[in-house]
Amino acid sequence: MAAILTPTAPDVQPLPAQRSRGYWSSVLLRLRRDPVAMAAAAVVLLLVVLAIAGPWIAPADPYASSMFKRLKPIGTPGLPLGSDELGRDLLSRLIVGTRLSLFMGITPVLCAFAIGAAIGIVAGYAGGLVNTAIMRTIDVFYAFPSVLLAIALSGTLGAGVVNSLISLTIVFIPQIARVAESVTTQVRGRDYVEAARASGAGAFTIVRVHVLGNVLGPIFVYATSLVAVSMILASGLSFLGLGVKPPEPEWGLMLNTLRTAIYTQPLVAALPGLMIFITSISFNLLSDGLRSAMDNKS
């Protein structure tokens, strides 16, 4: 066999190796040339570092309260960003709070990415009646404005970290599933899928080998655009008292408890919200950059 297949060609000098750049590495290259996206990526990286190393970086204990140090202004000696209504060091709480805040915002998108992509790919690949049944159910959840659905679910389930993660995951599943279904339906009609089917590949193999690689990218980019929304919503739930419970440091909850201080220490009261804003804008800009880097077909 091998002897037949291997051409006994005369000495042909192979062309100098010039592998074309892979899809993802060219996307990364384009992303690296986008200064706005890189700045956003740097901020995100910094936030991730804070989330991991926060407890070691923080200058003071974020839980230690003191009745004598309540609501001090920014720049007080020992309290660089002032203190909250219980006299806790705000800088330390903001730093340590990064971990919980990012966790509450990113986890629902990751869970919804896994579940929503699975649902959407199954619906898109199966087509027909299965597709109709799945997508019409998804449509019902899609018919709720996302903030309303999140509040309805976590309001009913009750306050708490797990409940608010569950409600936000349910909010994002329909959105991701819709995108997954539409890209899978497109890929399903391609010739190479047809060819794989004709050569006898099973549905599972086709999805694993030919579909996944082509649909996960677009679904992932869509999911990254949801992180900013999720950050705002997750902190919003805590702001309403439906998410993280005191005394844990979380930006939304801190913003809520500092609301009483908007007349006495307005700058201090606004700080936790500024952190949410910075995080969400960085994720938005990074996701925009990623999308245009992937869009560029040149």
Place this chain on the structure above:
Amino acid sequence: MLAYLFRRIVYTLPIMLGVALVCFSLVHIAPGDPLVSVLPADASAELQTQLRAVYGFDRPLPEQFARWTWRALHGDLGLSIATSRPVAAEVLRAVLNTLRLAVVGTAIGFVFGCLFGFVAGYFRNSWPDRLASMLSVLGVSVPHYWLGMVLVIVFSSQLMWLPATGAGPGGSDQWAWDWEHLQFMLLPALTMSVIPMGIIARTVRALVAELLDQEFIIGLRAKGLTHLGVFRHVVKNAAPTALAVMGLQLGYLLGGSILIETVFSWPGTGFLLNAAIFQRDLPLLQGTILVLALFFVLLNLLVDVLQTLLDPRIARS
């Protein structure tokens, strides 16, 4: 086109039924007994079964759902557990307050969003474009509840120009379109307008940029039409999509107003939801969410119908 509209309306019915089913299920996914907040802690088993029968919780779930839907169709959303008042009346009053706020917020967002979007799309890659694009990213990224707080800090606590909370002088909830009342609406409406502004600016910029590249515009320019004339054609072509986005944004604001209403103590649906959640008043929660969600579905339908009437190409595709 009539066939398309008919299909679109028929398609909405199962969605509405599904929405009702989700709202109905809320009471049953809630941890604990739905009667927990009315029952005294030492209630006898007898009283419990009696109350269960009064509220209909002793019947099979499909029957409960059918009865609940039937009553809801007749405008009866049950009684609030906390106040024993009809849920429908409470929701109706609150919805009007939220609707006023959301309409004004959307209108402000639409005007500025269109302005920024048109400027950005018309002068692509110039500094006004970059400025407008930046504003629209800021608009969709800002946590609006925080923006509300910042506005209160600036205009109420520091400058003392505008009232911080409430919807009328002396906490009255009788609305009137005069300055006495409008000053209460200004800050929350401005806060609300930021999200639709960002999204509409983005949409309009993309629309205008795409339209300007099309052959008919190049043709119009070639035949010597003035900038204003070309502009008129662009507006006409961009309007249906921009209006559709505005309609959807109004729906999102209605459903998402709870955070802003909490910041400003605005007596709307968000305020009602907040009360319902923390008093565990499930019928009130269920009723408010049902009304808001159905409103959103109907608004979607209306937007689609209007868009089809404005742009008949949609029905054919």
